[in-house]
Amino acid sequence: xxxxxxxxxxxPSFTQLMNPNHFTNRTSLNLRFTFPKSSSSxxxxxxxxxxxxxxxxxxxxxxxxxxxxxxxNGSKLVYLDxxxxxxxxxxVIDAVNNYYRSYNSNVHxxxxxxxxxxxxxxxxxxxxxxxxxxxxxSSEIVFTRNATEAIxxxxxxxxxxxxxxxxxxxxTIAEHHSAIVPWQLLSEKTDAVLKFVSLTEDEVPDTKMLQxxxxxxxxxxxxxxxxxxxxxxxPINEIVQWAHDVGAxxxxxxxxxxxxxxxxxxxxxxxxxxxxxxxxxxxxGVGFLYGKSELLAAMPPFLGGGEMxxxxxxxxxxxxxxxxxxxxxxxxxxxAIGLGAAIDYLSEIGxxxxxxYEVDLANYLYESLRTVPGVRIYGPTPSATVHRAALCSxxxxxxxxxxxxxxLDQQHGVAIRSGHxxxxxxxxxxxxxxxxxxxxxxxNTKEDVDDFVRGLIDTIDFFSSFK
Amino acid sequence: xxxxxxxxxxxxxxxISSPIFKPLTLYTFPLSSPKRLSLIKSITxxxxxTTPSPPxxxxxxxYEPNVLQSMEELPKKLQExxxxxxxxxxxxxxYEQLLFYGKxxxxxxxxxxxxxxxxxxxxSQVWLRAYFDSDNKNVIFEADSDSVLTKGLAALLVQGLSxxxxxxxxxxxxxxxxxLGLQQSLTPSRNNGFLNMLKLMQKKAxxxxxxxxxxxxxxxxxxxxxxxxxxxxxIENSIQNFEVDSESNGDSNDSKDVGVLGSxxxxxxxxxKRELKPIELKVxxxxxxxxxxxxxxxxxxxxxxxxxxxxxxxxxxxxVKRHRLVYSLLEDELQSGLHALAIExxxxxxxxxxxx
Numbered sequence: 001x002x003x004x005x006x007x008x009x010x011x012p013s014f015t016q017l018m019n020p021n022h023f024t025n026r027t028s029l030n031l032r033f034t035f036p037k038s039s040s041s042x043x044x045x046x047x048x049x050x051x052x053x054x055x056x057x058x059x060x061x062x063x064x065x066x067x068x069x070x071x072x073n074g075s076k077l078v079y080l081d082x083x084x085x086x087x088x089x090x091x092v093i094d095a096v097n098n099y100y101r102s103y104n105s106n107v108h109x110x111x112x113x114x115x116x117x118x119x120x121x122x123x124x125x126x127x128x129x130x131x132x133x134x135x136x137x138s139s140e141i142v143f144t145r146n147a148t149e150a151i152x153x154x155x156x157x158x159x160x161x162x163x164x165x166x167x168x169x170x171x172t173i174a175e176h177h178s179a180i181v182p183w184q185l186l187s188e189k190t191d192a193v194l195k196f197v198s199l200t201e202d203e204v205p206d207t208k209m210l211q212x213x214x215x216x217x218x219x220x221x222x223x224x225x226x227x228x229x230x231x232x233x234x235p236i237n238e239i240v241q242w243a244h245d246v247g248a249x250x251x252x253x254x255x256x257x258x259x260x261x262x263x264x265x266x267x268x269x270x271x272x273x274x275x276x277x278x279x280x281x282x283x284x285g286v287g288f289l290y291g292k293s294e295l296l297a298a299m300p301p302f303l304g305g306g307e308m309x310x311x312x313x314x315x316x317x318x319x320x321x322x323x324x325x326x327x328x329x330x331x332x333x334x335x336a337i338g339l340g341a342a343i344d345y346l347s348e349i350g351x352x353x354x355x356x357y358e359v360d361l362a363n364y365l366y367e368s369l370r371t372v373p374g375v376r377i378y379g380p381t382p383s384a385t386v387h388r389a390a391l392c393s394x395x396x397x398x399x400x401x402x403x404x405x406x407x408l409d410q411q412h413g414v415a416i417r418s419g420h421x422x423x424x425x426x427x428x429x430x431x432x433x434x435x436x437x438x439x440x441x442x443x444n445t446k447e448d449v450d451d452f453v454r455g456l457i458d459t460i461d462f463f464s465s466f467k
Numbered sequence: 468x469x470x471x472x473x474x475x476x477x478x479x480x481x482x483i484s485s486p487i488f489k490p491l492t493l494y495t496f497p498l499s500s501p502k503r504l505s506l507i508k509s510i511t512x513x514x515x516x517t518t519p520s521p522p523x524x525x526x527x528x529x530y531e532p533n534v535l536q537s538m539e540e541l542p543k544k545l546q547e548x549x550x551x552x553x554x555x556x557x558x559x560x561x562y563e564q565l566l567f568y569g570k571x572x573x574x575x576x577x578x579x580x581x582x583x584x585x586x587x588x589x590x591s592q593v594w595l596r597a598y599f600d601s602d603n604k605n606v607i608f609e610a611d612s613d614s615v616l617t618k619g620l621a622a623l624l625v626q627g628l629s630x631x632x633x634x635x636x637x638x639x640x641x642x643x644x645x646x647l648g649l650q651q652s653l654t655p656s657r658n659n660g661f662l663n664m665l666k667l668m669q670k671k672a673x674x675x676x677x678x679x680x681x682x683x684x685x686x687x688x689x690x691x692x693x694x695x696x697x698x699x700x701x702i703e704n705s706i707q708n709f710e711v712d713s714e715s716n717g718d719s720n721d722s723k724d725v726g727v728l729g730s731x732x733x734x735x736x737x738x739x740k741r742e743l744k745p746i747e748l749k750v751x752x753x754x755x756x757x758x759x760x761x762x763x764x765x766x767x768x769x770x771x772x773x774x775x776x777x778x779x780x781x782x783x784x785x786x787v788k789r790h791r792l793v794y795s796l797l798e799d800e801l802q803s804g805l806h807a808l809a810i811e812x813x814x815x816x817x818x819x820x821x822x823x
Contacts, residue, residue, distance in 0.1 A: 400615065
């Protein structure tokens with residue numbers, strides 16, 4: 001796991017790094033990277049003295065003011081919809097606040113003090129993202145509005161200039177709509193063919209089938225890292241191997257993985273990777289695309305306008321180098337800085353630690369949910385070799401997920417999601433219209449899971465009495 | 468006319484912890500129940516009436532012009548259902564009541580579960596069917612859903628609206644769900660489904676009516692002759708303006724164009740009659756002409772009016788002063804969704820001069 005200090009030393013060409021003002025806006029410089037691979041029971045907060053082991057959920061909760069409220073009929077909020085969006089710690093909110101209060105200014109253009117400072121912080125955020133996923137250079141990070149826009153960027157910019165009719169794109173049926181629709185739109189324009197991998201009996205994408213589908217005709221493989229419905233994890237290393245063997249590129253949708261575990265793009269070998277800030281404790285309105293330098297360098301622009309140009313004439317323009325080439329107009333400056341602060345916050349805890357805690361919590365959620373009669377959970381069964389993400393999509397026999405979610409919310413303050421979770425093809429494959437989903441993050445606790453299960457049992461009882 | 472109220476249209480999206488729902492009297496004497504402030508945020512009462520509340524003449528809904536349709540305007544069966552729900556305070560019990568309705572709903576045959584009958588914008592699947600009863604006068608509804616709570620809501624609407632005349636069905640504003648006290652118990656997105664359910668029912672009822680009318684000669688009240696495949700907005704506009712002789716006013720000497728006025732038009736008529744004692748008064752609802760216009764969106768029609776007032780009170784006043792007078796009398800309406808007035812204000816002498 002790259003440390004922030006490590007990044008600073010690695011890119012000495014940025015002389016602004018020497019500016020001590022940098023560090024005033026970092027939320028915490030006491031980086032505790034010396035923690036060994038620890039279990040979920042060790043302390044993470046700076047302020048808590050090392051007494052009895054406190055779970056990560058308990059120790060981080062006080063950073064999230066929003067979790068401490070009552071909803072509806074006076075029940076305390078139990079937020080279990082993190083796959084939809086995460087909550088933001090005070091540090092992130094303060095960072096965005098501070099940006100607007102102290103140095104809000106347009107980036108890259110101005111010469112004055114505020115502008116220079118805003119530019120520094122904005123580019124610092126880019127470096128933080130690069131370090132977070134171990135990109136080799138910060139210019140491999142393109143800030144977008146969100147992961148969806150990042151995928152569209154690749155589809156439009158890389159796809160339009162690299163795909164010929166009959167070229168194939170391999171995807172799984174478990175992809176999020178954002179990872180399917182842009183390719184459908186692209187295939188209408190370029191006559192490329194979309195091929196879908198279905199699931200095995202264990203309800204994970206069939207990697208054997210994927211390997212078989214990848215052929216000389218394949219130009220791109222689009223896969224999720226962690227499924228937002230099945231909670232399964234794909235073997236990205238192997239998939240990249242198969243793809244590169246036939247000269248195909250790989251785009252990984254890491255929206256559900258980057259927030260929850262260590263993601264190392266150089267290790268994985270992916271060509272493109274996308275993620276959203278709002279799922280990883282950062283603000284909405286910003287996300288990013290990682291692309292290998294040589295790939296980005298060869299890609300034509302996506303959106304045209306200011307910032308992405310070099311020279312503008314009346315009859316033509318020349319374009320900037322990546323990443324600027326793909327960042328037209330004024331970016332979400334404060335939000336990107338907020339994302340940087342989120343990365344600081346997460347790094348301080350340690351992604352490995354977060355992951356270990358969540359594996360434990362995921363098992364607890366799965367096992368607890370399984371004890372409820374009539375519940376049918378989707379995705380693989382957890383085991384020593386199969387790790388599930390800390391989320392469960394499920395249905396209860398004879399009940400509509402919307403009824404479950406409504407009652408849980410109204411009577412117990414438990415926030416889960418019901419619907420198709422932007423995965424209609426997956427639902428259709430499983431033969432269902434909709435499902436309910438509870439998804440956790442590192443600030444959830446086992447007590448949250450208990451509250452949820454208790455509420456669920458009550459909900460089922462209530463509706464059953466009407467049968 | 469003695470006070471001005473401004474408040475949020477709907478209860479807040481983040482539900483209040485304990486829904487306090489007062490019985491019917493709430494709507495006639497709002498100022499006497501301060502607890503109501505907990506229901507609707509930021510009420511500012513700018514002046515307190517010195518006289519007791521205005522006569523219960525035109526319509527009780529003059530206190531909440533845009534928010535809550537008065538009970539009396541709802542179809543009879545729906546009124547009963549509303550009363551029932553209001554008598555149940557506990558949210559859980561309200562759910563049970565809702566589920567009870569759903570359970571007793573006559574199932575919908577599979578052949579009617581078509582795309583055309585599906586309610587859009589529902590998180591669950593809801594189908595609606597409408598047909599005429601044997602007399603071809605009243606509309607019967609049937610519905611179904613895969614979610615029991617939604618089925619309960621659908622059952623509520625089916626029971627409340629079935630067997631009523633088209634005019635009554637079309638008059639129903641979705642606001643009445645607030646009267647049920649269910650909005651606090653159900654999520655906003657579910658309520659949107661409710662809105663769409665009601666709209667679809669009204670649309671289907673209207674379509675039935677139009678098709679029936681085609682068999683007879685078409686009546687002048689229909690503003691836009693309909694084909695079944697008309698755009699929703701057009702249908703909804705005509706639904707909003709669809710008032711068939713249901714609100715006749717007694718005095719035919721002083722007022723004209725009574726046949727097509729809704730509750731706001733009625734109120735305006737009353738106010739102008741009472742305050743200006745006109746010898747001629749015309750109130751025309753021309754909201755349909757402003758169909759796509761910003762002022763109309765989100766309202767229940769009745770946003771644009773043409774007025775003609777002939778009164779002694781205008782004597783000695785300039786045109787500007789006359790218009791100001793009319794505006795001040797209709798202040799309430801302007802605050803609550805009335806968007807524009809085209810005013811013709813004359814004195815009796817001016818009119819006779821022109822006429823002769």
